[in-house]
Amino acid sequence: CLAMGRSRACTLLLHGAAGPAVRGTAGGSLTAALGRWGLSAAQSAAAGAALRFLAEPPVGSSAGPARFLIWAVTGAGKTEMIFPLLQAVLDAGGRVLVAAPRRDVVLELAPRLSKAFPDEQVITLYGGSPERWKRGSITLATTHQLLRFREAFDLVVIDEIDAFPYHNDPMLAYAARNACKKEGKYIYLSATPPAPLQREAARGRLPHAKVPARFHGHPLPVPRKLKIFPVHRCLQQRRLPLPLVRSLRASLSRGAQVFLFVSRIRHIAPFLELLQQSMPDMPMEGTSSVDPARADKVMAFRQREIRLLVTTTILERGVTVPKSDVYIVDANSDLFDEAALIQMAGRAGRSKDDPAGRVVFAAPQWTRSQSLAVRQIKQMNRIAGKGGYLRIEFR
Structure with a gap:
C-alpha cells in the first residue's frame, strides 16, 4: 500500500485487455x-x-x-x-x-x-x-x-x-x-x-x-582452504591468526583489491580494528547494509583509494573490481549457504587482466556448503573445458 496506494474492496479496479503474444523468431x-x-x-x-x-x-x-x-x-x-x-x-x-x-x-x-x-x-x-x-x-x-x-x-x-x-x-x-x-x-x-x-x-x-566460462577463457578460481579459529575468538583474544595475515599481505602485495566477507555486521568494526593494527599503512574500511556511507566507500574501493574492504553479503553481487581477491572468514557459518559462497567467490577473476584472482575460505572447519560451492565451481570448469570454451592451456 505504501508503494502503490491503498487498495479497498469498494474501489474500482481497472486493467487492460492483453493482445495475443508474439513469437521471437x-x-x-x-x-x-x-x-x-x-x-x-x-x-x-x-x-x-x-x-x-x-x-x-x-x-x-x-x-x-x-x-x-x-x-x-x-x-x-x-x-x-x-x-x-x-x-x-x-x-x-x-x-x-x-x-x-x-x-x-x-x-x-x-x-x-x-x-x-x-x-x-x-x-x-x-x-x-x-x-x-x-x-x-x-x-x-x-x-x-x-x-x-x-x-x-x-x-x-x-x-x-x-x-x-x-x-x-x-x-x-x-x-x-x-x-x-x-x-x-x-x-x-x-x-x-x-x-x-x-x-x-x-x-x-x-x-x-x-x-560455464567467462569471456576471457580462463577457469573460475577454485577456493582454497585456510584453517583458522573463528572470528569471535579473534575478537576475544584481540589478535588475528598469522596465516590469515600472511595471506592478506600477499594479496595486497600483488596489487589486488581485497574483499573480506564476514557473516555478521557486528563483527565488521572490531575485526577491521584488528586488521588496521596488523597492517597500519594499508588503507582499509568496513561497510554493510546499515552504513549510510556504503556507496561512497564502494566507489573509493573501486578507485583503489581503499585497498581492503570488510563487508557482508550485501556486496556478494553486482560489484566488479578488475583486480581483486576474496576472503571469506567464518566460511563455515550457517549464514553462508552454497549460493552465497559462490556469489562471493565470483568477485575474483572477472577481469582478463587478472583472471586468476584468489579465493580463500577461512574457517575452523569444512562444511557441506563449502564442499558444494567448490564442487559446483569445479564442475563448471570441467564443462567449460569439454565444451572448448577455455583457452587451450586450460582444457
Missing part, C-alpha cells in the same frame, strides 16, 4: 541475430538455445507461460546474452520486461539497455520512479514493480532469480507470473539457481542452457 537466422552483439562462443551457444526457445509455438497452460533458464557463471556477461532475445521479440512487435531484484541493479542496467537499443523507449521502474505511468517497448523494473502489470509482456526476463527479495517470496513470484501473457515466454537468469530449478533442469522439465 530472430528473423529466421540465428547467425544474424547473434552476430551484432559480439558474444563469446559460450554466450552465443546459450543465447542461440534461448532464441530457439522463443521461436517455438506458444504453449500457454494452467502452469503459466513457458520458462527457460540461462545458468551462467558469475562474470559470464548475462546482460549481453539477453540482448538478442530482446531484439527478437521487439522485431516481432512485442513488449519486453527485464526485472532485477534491487534498485541499484536497475539503475546500472538502464543506460546499458538504452545504449544497446537506441531506437526503443526504455522505461525504468522502481520505488518513487517518475516514469511509473509511462509505456515503453522495454520496461526495466525492480521485482516489486511487477505488481503493476497483468498479462502485459510477451517476454519477461528475471535476472538473479535466486536473489533477495524475489527468492522465496510467493507474492513476487505471483506478480512475475501475471506480468507475462499466458502464451508469452519467461527467461530466468542466475549463476546459482535455487535447488528446485536445478532439479527441474536435471530432470529435463525445464529447458536450459549453461554458460
Whole structure:
C-alpha cells in the first residue's frame, strides 16, 4: 500500500485487455541475430538455445507461460546474452520486461539497455520512479514493480532469480507470473539457481542452457582452504591468526583489491580494528547494509583509494573490481549457504587482466556448503573445458 496506494474492496479496479503474444523468431537466422552483439562462443551457444526457445509455438497452460533458464557463471556477461532475445521479440512487435531484484541493479542496467537499443523507449521502474505511468517497448523494473502489470509482456526476463527479495517470496513470484501473457515466454537468469530449478533442469522439465566460462577463457578460481579459529575468538583474544595475515599481505602485495566477507555486521568494526593494527599503512574500511556511507566507500574501493574492504553479503553481487581477491572468514557459518559462497567467490577473476584472482575460505572447519560451492565451481570448469570454451592451456 505504501508503494502503490491503498487498495479497498469498494474501489474500482481497472486493467487492460492483453493482445495475443508474439513469437521471437530472430528473423529466421540465428547467425544474424547473434552476430551484432559480439558474444563469446559460450554466450552465443546459450543465447542461440534461448532464441530457439522463443521461436517455438506458444504453449500457454494452467502452469503459466513457458520458462527457460540461462545458468551462467558469475562474470559470464548475462546482460549481453539477453540482448538478442530482446531484439527478437521487439522485431516481432512485442513488449519486453527485464526485472532485477534491487534498485541499484536497475539503475546500472538502464543506460546499458538504452545504449544497446537506441531506437526503443526504455522505461525504468522502481520505488518513487517518475516514469511509473509511462509505456515503453522495454520496461526495466525492480521485482516489486511487477505488481503493476497483468498479462502485459510477451517476454519477461528475471535476472538473479535466486536473489533477495524475489527468492522465496510467493507474492513476487505471483506478480512475475501475471506480468507475462499466458502464451508469452519467461527467461530466468542466475549463476546459482535455487535447488528446485536445478532439479527441474536435471530432470529435463525445464529447458536450459549453461554458460560455464567467462569471456576471457580462463577457469573460475577454485577456493582454497585456510584453517583458522573463528572470528569471535579473534575478537576475544584481540589478535588475528598469522596465516590469515600472511595471506592478506600477499594479496595486497600483488596489487589486488581485497574483499573480506564476514557473516555478521557486528563483527565488521572490531575485526577491521584488528586488521588496521596488523597492517597500519594499508588503507582499509568496513561497510554493510546499515552504513549510510556504503556507496561512497564502494566507489573509493573501486578507485583503489581503499585497498581492503570488510563487508557482508550485501556486496556478494553486482560489484566488479578488475583486480581483486576474496576472503571469506567464518566460511563455515550457517549464514553462508552454497549460493552465497559462490556469489562471493565470483568477485575474483572477472577481469582478463587478472583472471586468476584468489579465493580463500577461512574457517575452523569444512562444511557441506563449502564442499558444494567448490564442487559446483569445479564442475563448471570441467564443462567449460569439454565444451572448448577455455583457452587451450586450460582444457
